[in-house]
Amino acid sequence: MTPPRLSGGDALVRALVAHGTELVFGIPGTHNLGIYRALAEHDVKHVTPRHEQGAGFAADGYARVTGKPGICLTTSGPAVLNAMTAITQSYSDSVPVLLISPGMPLRHPGRGNGTLHEVRHQSAALEAVIGYSNRVHSVAEIPLAVAQAFAHMTSGRPRPAHLEIPLDLIDAVEKVSDVAPVPLAHPPADAVTIAAAARRLSSAERPGFIIGGGAKGAAEEITTLAERLGAPVVATANGKGTFSEHHRLSIGAGLHHKAVADFVAECDVVVAIGTELASTDLWNGPLKFPGDLIRIDVDPAQMITNANPDYRLVGDAHATAEALNQRLGKGNAGQDSVQRAERWQKLFRKHARTQGATWLPLVEAMREVLSPGAIIAGDSAMVCYYGTLSNLPLEGPASFLYPTGFGTLGYGLPAAIGAKMAAPDRQVVALHGDGGMMFTLPELATAAQERLALPVIICDNGGYGEIRREMVDRSEPVHGVNLPGIDFVQVAKGLNCHGVTVDDSDRLATALRKAFAADRPTVIHVVGDLAGA
Known part of the structure; x- marks a missing residue:
């Protein structure tokens, strides 16, 4: 049978579908439009986060819950670099996420010529950070590159991968042969x-x-x-x-x-x-x-x-x-x-209750409402690593999504979006501090657009509480960590979410119950003693 003639975008999406891809998190741009045309034609579900870092975190959350590679699609240059933090978090925590991006054209000058989104050695930058980046050199190579990337991500220790397609190949047409997924063995020790x-x-x-x-x-x-x-x-x-x-x-x-x-x-x-x-x-x-x-x-x-x-x-x-x-x-x-x-x-x-004493009322309120199999997507926040990690019992693999190794801020909300897309029938909660929330706050609009019944708990202690504590412990000036208050409820409503402020555990429990039954995300702004302020 003669191989079909396909564009680079078609070859890519066709290969992704062959490897079981059902959902892509990404942001369209000038250089990846041919991929987006193919996504629409192949009827692949697409979610548009508001920042590439959010797309990467969402793909990470999806991958942790499903066990399958999450897909993050960006355009070239700044978009790839925006996603790099999220993909490095995936590397640190051994999560299979495939970052796909265009790159400079095949015959782009080595020292550059001012092309839009130009980055010197974009693929090499990703290779240096996550250990795997493959820049293809023909449309015909794309199915092979996808199969190789999936084999890398799903055999042995899970790790992310980056696939770069030169922008002039996305609309180019060549004969393309399919490459089936590689059968994977999962042997025991000797x-x-x-x-x-x-x-x-x-x-x-x-x-x-x-x-x-x-x-x-x-x-x-x-x-x-x-x-x-x-x-x-x-x-x-x-x-x-x-x-x-x-x-x-x-x-x-x-x-x-x-x-x-x-x-x-x-x-x-x-x-x-x-x-x-x-x-x-x-x-x-x-x-x-x-x-x-x-x-x-x-x-x-x-x-x-x-x-x-x-x-x-x-x-x-x-x-x-x-x-x-x-x-x-x-x-x-x-x-x-x-x-x-x-x-x-x-x-x-x-020991856990002593260390997390400040957040125990909040944890108990969550415990009262959460069902078996609930998922907490936590940020690198005091309420998570002092409060919920050791004091909120959970059951089931990937029930606590947390940015352990790299320790990024802003992880919780977009990871929760990915988790809820992966497991729509499970309770999912995003848990943040007020400082980290500001890193990916616009992703509230993404969750609202997808009509996710997602509680987003923001524990407001007036800034970067952990760094403030460390400054005090060092007997040094408390500087640069106290942030002016944000009206998160009004922000939430402006982004088409529900919003409520709570200052005691009973109100928190009530707000959580309503949030799980809501028609869109609900920001629960926790203030006062309940937030550790």
Whole structure:
């Protein structure tokens, strides 16, 4: 069969559809119009955020909830650089997002000539930041480049990718052959190492688990394994909810509490699954493992980074946990395993509630209203990392979307939009501080345009509260962090959202219930003591 003649835009969208793409977050521009024509003709759902950074964060939220690559489409030059922060956040947290952009023409002069949106070495800039950028050199190459990008994003450790199409190829027409998606294998760790780890776990008297974002695809297997061993489980921010926090063996989420360090020190065997054990999770220095450490990770390099395990299980978390379960048989859970877990739960909760005391009334109001399977899309805000991370129990993988590694501001709202588009039947809440909210505030218009019943909680403490606290702790002048108040309710209404101000937990709970039943987003402006002001 003779390959069809397609434009670059048609070849791209046709390849995306072949790889299961149903939704694209993007902003049209002069150089990508041929792609937008193809999106319309192929009936691919498109959401238009108000800034490319918002498009990237939304694609990230969508990817975290679905497990499939999120697609972010921009034009060239400043648009790509606007999206770079969001895509770097995806890289830091191991999220598969495909950033697609035009680039300068094939025969563009190496030193430039003042073409619109001209950036020298745009692809090289993305390659330097996220490790993968592919600039195609023909229309015929586009299906191959898409297949390669998806293979990169979905095999091994998930990472984002950038695909650059020279602007003169988008409307150019060539013969194009389809390239089918690459079949992906998700093998377990090698059988010899699994057998050795299973023997060690069989003899463990005080086992424990640490689970991270890389464990999201193995929730059922990890639950079975923990129950079989009677092992208490603690989660990182990105692992929160993968092991239900209502489970009797769950200690909680957040590795930075003293109780976690003490728990790890007590264990004779710790199983760490899909976690970097990085300082952004630990805060207070590396954990010490006086017992044996069994580490399960799909990334061989990460396996020995931040902690060198006694048992190195390089493989897919789902397949490896399943293999361990098969090896262990009935397991060896002791009668005192639940009592042991309860003891550590109490110590963890004591530390978490002390650190998050300011936000406990707000957290309790949310807990009262949220249904099982609810998703919190949090910003890098005090109410998130002090308040909800360790004090609001959640259940289900990807139930807490949080910008851990890169620590960007402005993540919560656009990520919530992506999450709600991915899971329209689940409750989704965006949770922000007033400072970070201003980074992506215009995305309220995006959520309103899509008619999303999305509560957007803004805890107003009058500026950059965390930096203010650090200045005080350093006995230095408090400078540049106190921001004049914003009437977020009026802003919300101006962007076609509902808006309400609350100053106590009962009003917050009422506002949340109404927001989940609303016909559009609702900004809930939290002020006073409830916001930690």
